[in-house]
Amino acid sequence: MGYALKIMNRLYTPEKPLTFSGSGAMIKLADLMVRSGARRPLLVTDSFMLKAGMLDKLQVFLKEEGCEVTIYEGIVPNPTFAVVQEGVDAIRNGNCDAVFAVGGGSAIDAAKVMAAASTSKKPLEKLAGILKVDQPLLPFYVVATTSGTGSEVTTVAVVSDTETHKKTFFVDPKYVPIAAAFDTDLLVSLPPAMTAGTGMDALTHAIESYTSLARTPETERDAATAIRLLVEFLPVAYAKPQDVRAREMVALGSFLAGNAFTRTSLGYVHAISHQISAHYNTAHGLANAVLLPRVLRFNKQVCADRFAALEFMLQGNSTSQETHELAQAFIDRVDTLSAVVGIPAHLEDLQQADFDAIAADALKEARTSYAVPKRMRKEDINTILLSVQSGQPL
Ligand SMILES: [Fe+2]
Structure with missing residues (x-):
């Protein structure tokens, strides 16, 4: 993969996402998403963050803006193909027009592949590998709540295969989100x-x-x-x-x-x-x-x-x-x-x-x-x- 990655980076220079940081950065990011035309976003997160109220302000903001929000809260560490497929189903059922991930590397990686698979003409498994994304992703935004994986800026997503127990790599410059937020209101909760x-x-x-x-x-x-x-x-x-x-x-x-x-x-x-x-x-x-x-x-x-x-x-x-x-x-x-x-x-x-x-x-x-x-x-x-x-x- 390394050699191919080097060639890919020479041929297809990935874009750096726009960034927002500091207190309230998540809402600024959501504002950008709405101003860019999204009306039915899918929020991708885990049940702990949702129950802890970490998305409350976001949901209030999106409601005030007249958005119809679908929530997928099934993110787990080392997300599987099944998790990604559930997200894709949620996008189709909610007729979603954007993906907004809030979480660490697991949420961001799963959301990347959800955003790609929901617009792709291929089945999910066929997107695995290098440069396999055939359509632009659904407009994709990220709030990074941990500071380490760098997934909010990388061209890679990792999904686990429950049958083989192997990690599957999805690599494409299209996986870089439009914009990312580092919201200190959320980051201070990291133990x-x-x-x-x-x-x-x-x-x-x-x-x-x-x-x-x-x-x-x-x-x-x-x-x-x-x-x-x-x-x-x-x-x-x-x-x-x-x-x-x-x-x-x-x-x-x-x-x-x-x-x-x-x-x-x-x-x-x-x-x-x-x-x-x-x-x-x-x-x-x-x-x-x-x-x-x-x-x-x-x-x-x-x-x-x-x-x-x-x-x-x-x-x-x-x-x-x-x-x-x-x-x-x-x-x-x-x-x-x-x-x-x-x-x-x-x-x-x-x-x-x-x-x-x-x-x-x-x-x-x-x-x-x-x-x-x-x-x-x-x-x-x-x-x-x-x-x-x-x-x-x-
Ligand atoms: Fe690492």
Whole structure:
């Protein structure tokens, strides 16, 4: 997929969505949707957010605007084809003319495919893969309530297949929404552990994009800005959940990281963490956060200039340290940040009996999907897995 993704990004440059951020951003986004002509939107969310009243203001606004609203509240973690099909049925039954997703990566990914499948001439399964979207999506808007996946700006949606238990990728520039909102009224509700995990996922996206061989001046700038915002504001958002400035900056950092990595793809942190999550159900952000400093150490020699440039930026461009000292200081900084936001030093669920399978699948994912700066061997991945299991630093 990586090679195809690179070609696709060269041929079909995805658009960046319009963005709204801060208190009330969700209503501004809804206003844009209504002013653009939507009268019968489908709201895609989960039952928890609906019951907690997080969509109340939105529903009142849309009613006052004379909209006929259909709600789909069946979003679950790792949404399945059945969930997407229910959403498509809701769109058809409600004769909906727009899709408005409110949630994290699961809600946004499912809504992307709902918006594509509802206008497509193909059955849902035929949209899986790369560049399979045959019609413009139903006008599609996103309110991101977590700050990590970057799904509000990426060209990818992931849907789980209940029969094969495999994740199916849908990749097309058409999956980028028209506009996205980062509403601090909702973001302040994200619990600290999720703030940490999703924030470290975003930091991983930014670093893996910044060091990717497929980087461009634009992705480099967005990744560096994301790193700057996340390093400064993630600890604040973690320690003070109600700090709206920190919440907004972390959300924007995650957005920029998403914009960078959807063009460059990722690296070994994701290649290994996807396998760990598949084996032990480990949360994506947590698995990434534990792996990140270890993969940075593996890349230290070949990426010394890259890490040093980031550290130079973070120190305010006023240091006399040598390249290798700056590179080490950057890795140490990631270690410290991880500890500050409560990320554990190891994952005790890992079983050595699984290491060969994890390593083989991680090598395959990296080989087929990512433009990494330095190739790993099976032994390198095994060493990293042992370190993750034991908590011993590499
Ligand atoms: Fe990720």
